[in-house]
Amino acid sequence: MKLTTKILSLLLLAFGLSLNAHAFPDEDVSIVIPYSPGGGFDRAVRAFAPQFGEHLGGEVNVLPRNVPGAGGRRGTTMVYRADPDGYTIGIINLPGFALPRILGEPAEYDLREMTWIGRIEAQAYVLLVSGSSDITSVEDLRQLDEITFTSTGYGSTVLAATQIVASALGLQKKNPIYLAGYSGTSDSLVALVRGDGNAAMAPISSAAKYVESGDLRALAVTGDSSPLEGVPTFAEAGYSELTPLDLQRALAGPPDMDPEVVKVLREAFDKTVKDPKFLDAAQKARMDVVPLDGDATAKSFKESFEFYEKFKADLRNPNAL
Amino acid sequence: MFDSVFTAASYLADGMNLLFLLLGVVVGVVFGIIPGLGGATAIALLLPLTFGMQAEQATTLMGGVMGAVTIGGSITAILLNTPGTAPNAATCFDGYPLTRKGKAGVAIGAAVTASSVGGVIGALILIMLLPVAKSIILFxxxxxxxxxxxLGLTALTAASSNLLRGLIGACLGLFIGFVGYDDLGGVTRYTGGIDYLWDGLSIVPVLIGLFAIAEMLKLYVDGGTIAKSGDMDSVGVSGTLEGIxxxxxxxxxxxxGSAIGSVIGTVPGVGGTVASFLSYTFTLQTSKNKEEFGKGDVRGVIAPEASNNAKDGGALIPTLAFGIPGSAEMALFLGxxxxxGMDPGPMLLLEREFTIFVLILALLAATVASGIIVLLTARYLIKVTYIDTSILIPSVIVISLVGAYALHNSIGDVFAAAFFGVLGYLMHRFDYPRITLVIALVLGGLMERNYFQTxxxxxxxxxKAFGDTPFVILLGLxxxxxLMPMISKALKRKTGQKA
Known part of the structure; x- marks a missing residue:
């Protein structure tokens, strides 16, 4: 009895397989998260995956898979080297994962070759000072003689953003100190509240609650319009070259994927980012969903890469021994 | 505030919520006992279960896990010289020697009591500190x-019976701590081009190697069973009562221990492992009759266990007030x-007072509940130490290596555990203390980073550092x-001359 059931199900399985031989997807798709569970990238994928699975036909699961290590390089390399069959894709930190190549560091992947499926999130950066300081504008900050930025370590997006802002505001000639090495953005913001330094850059979602509580004061935000009341954009403050500075979370697969498979993934992506169920989960996880389709993501990546290339000379490690 | 405590207590006492708490406790104890699996794995596993729950139910479940893991972990440390979770490492130093003397029951009784009382004290300290949580972090x-x-490193002098060998062990620990990418200097150090070493050696596989695997190698050479005296049937309840x-x-x-745990717990990124080591060495430094430490002094079990349960209270402060997770476990809890819908930040403590009190009470109840579970099962667990080595050694090695792998699903961790197993055995064989290596390894990174930042x-x-009050206080300590060892030596000599 049992044996017959087994044989029957095997036969059915074989039949099913032969029918679907060319239809993607017919097995589970995994999304590689190149960080440990708990962070913003992890949260984004976990909110996205269930609905993405539904829109891929509902027959297969989309599995979040944490592959932390080497500041995201391990997981990204894994995606880059994966079979381009669509069953392994990853979430990419833009411009974070492009930085090694811009900085001339070894990286075993090249984001320029990857297949973009779509962007989930985009966040503006905000320039901050302590809420108890006298500095109320970008110009006030520029008048300081000694500037110390609190930041995360070399190779992080926050440090790169800080260096770019310092360069655009003409602060480099004052030899600002980059007090790097805090283990995360929240740490570096608390350090700013404490007074370890006197300015910092941060993605807006990390900074908002400190600005609301009055512990920190926002001086300017990147992007075309300011989500914070009474805070100008950098363009309004006279530094329009800083407008494109942002932090993006996008899905991508390995290079040279089958166009048919890419089409299926992109279609499911576009449906998922409009799905109320996903938007609800995203709101709960405090995500900033600003979706872009695959082609637009590729274009946005290219612009972002060029933007950082432009500031390449400012991005050396300020604390190299 | 007391109103909130009472409403939170009556909430927890509700049947369904009690069930969630117990589920968390049981999962926590089991994941604590198995080396490599710990609070982080347990929370990750239970996370999807909470999707449909209310916020309070979810925090009850997770509070149950967090309160229980280190109690489970102490069992493995005592019985097998294998820290079940990293914060239990310091418990090995005296817990395991007690087991070898056939006094495992005493060690378990003492560990569980210290953990439970420490957990309760930690929760009380947390309740008292909540209103000033922000100032503490900013201090x-x-x-x-x-x-x-x-300050932690000065304890090395007390922890090494032979100072020179102790310092050699410590240097080795500092050196191992250097391995990996240094994001301040922007360089990779001693990685030899191996990808795995980029993030440095993670503490859990190192501990599994140094303690569990090294111990099994030693047992293999020595033969016999872990417990050298007593027989399987006579141990158990009487011993645990004595331990309590x-x-x-x-x-x-x-x-x-609880005070140290609560304070160190608030330091993000340091957490329970450092707290339990500091508590152990503090007790060692301030105790009379230190001869028995390292050979099976029950105080050496009480000190780290009290602190590693009290630390949960402290660790919640940066997590709740600033969204800074102090450990992998706290990062997941933050998730x-x-x-x-609870966004950690300065406002959370006021906005969600009730939920937070439910969490604190869940932690408190979990330490007591898991203590009782462990005490009830202790007599059966202890029998492990009477198992013949030919069965025990392969089983423990397999569990240890699987545990090392399970941590990050990384085969590199398995090799690291094996490497440190051999190193640990050699250190034991040639009489170098492992404790100074571990203390230096745990503290080295913290010291280096903050030295450069300062x-x-x-x-x-x-x-300018002398303008920083806590810096000056700690410098004084x-x-x-x-100076204390020198002074006490001089005093001894003086009284010696008089007599």
Whole structure:
């Protein structure tokens, strides 16, 4: 009895397989998260995956898979080297994962070759000072003689953003100190509240609650319009070259994927980012969903890469021994 | 505030919520016992279960896990010289020698009591500190963290029976701590081009190797069973009762351990492992009759266990008030909070007072409940130490290696555990202390990073550090810690001459 059931199900399985031989997807798709569970990238994928699975036909699961290590390089390399069959894709930190190549560091992947499926999130950066300081504008900050930025370590997006802002505001000639090495953005913001330094850059979602509580004061935000009341954009403050500075979370697969498979993934992506169920989960996880389709993501990546290339000379490690 | 405590208590006492708490406790104890699996894995596993729950139910479940893991972990440390979770590492130093003397029951009784009482004290301290949580976090900056790490390192002098060998072990520990990418200097150090070493050696596989695998190698050479005296049937309840009593006899050790745990717990990124080591060495430094430490002194079990349960209370402060997770476990817990619409930040403590009190009480109840579970099962667990080595050694090695793998699903961790197993055995064989290696490994990174940050923020002018109050206080403690052995020696000589 049992044996017959087994044989029957095997036969059915074989039949099913032969029918679907060319239809993607017919097995589970995994999304590689190149960080440990708990962070913003992890949260984004976990909110996205269930609905993405539904829109891929509902027959297969989309599995979040944490592959932390080497500041995201391990997981990204894994995606880059994966079979381009669509069953392994990853979430990419833009411009974070492009930085090694811009900085001339070894990286075993090249984001320029990857297949973009779509962007989930985009966040503006905000320039901050302590809420108890006298500095109320970008110009006030520029008048300081000694500037110390609190930041995360070399190779992080926050440090790169800080260096770019310092360069655009003409602060480099004052030899600002980059007090790097805090283990995360929240740490570096608390350090700013404490007074370890006197300015910092941060993605807006990390900074908002400190600005609301009055512990920190926002001086300017990147992007075309300011989500914070009474805070100008950098363009309004006279530094329009800083407008494109942002932090993006996008899905991508390995290079040279089958166009048919890419089409299926992109279609499911576009449906998922409009799905109320996903938007609800995203709101709960405090995500900033600003979706872009695959082609637009590729274009946005290219612009972002060029933007950082432009500031390449400012991005050396300020604390190299 | 007391109103909130009572409403939270009556909430927890509700049948369904009690069930969630117990589920968390049971999962926590089991994941604690198995080396490599710990609170982080348990929370990750239970996370999807909380999707449909209310915020309070979710925090009850997770509070149950967090309160229970280190109690489970102490069992493995005591019986098999294998820390079930990293914060239990310091428990090995005296817990395991007690087991070898056939006094496993005493060690377990003492560990469980110290943990439960420590957990309760930690929760009470947390309740008292909540209103001033923000000032506490803002009180400690890089100069203070640097001094704190230095203070921990001074304990090395007390922890090594032979100072030179102790220091060699410590240097080895510092050296191992250097391996990996240094994001301040922007360089990779001693990685030899191996990808795995980029993030440095993670502490859990190192501990599994140094303690569990090294111990099995040693047992293999020695033969016999772990417990050298007593027989399987006579051990158990009587021993645990004695252990419970001895914990209360050394109540001062529980108090100091809990205080250290609560304070160190608030330091992000340091957490339970450092807390339990500091508590162990503090007790060692301040105790009379230190001869028995390292050979099976019950105070050496009480001190780290009290602190590693009290630390949960402290660790919640940066997590709740600033969204800074102090450990992988807290990072996941942060995820749980966000998932249930609780955005950690200065306002959370006021806005969600009720939920937070439910969490604190769940932690408190979990330490007591898991203590009772462990005590009830202790007599069966202890039998493990009477199992013949031909069965025990392969089983423990397999569990250890699987545990090392399960941590990050990384085969590199398995090799690291094996490497440190051999190193640990060699250190034992040639009489070098492992404890100083582990202390230096745990504290080295913290000290280095904060040293550079302090230099940077004062622009190289360290004299400015004397304007930082906690820096000065901790510096004073360092001086005392270094001078105390000399003074007590001089005093001894004086009284010796008189007599």
């Amino acid at each position: 400690f900056g890089p100069p203070a963290y640097f001094m704190l790490a230095l 009593k001895s914990a209360f006899r050394h109540f001062k050790v529980i108090l100091s 749980v909070l966000v998932l249930h 230099s940077l923020m004062y622009r190289g002018d360290w004299s 360092v001086v005392v810690a270094l």
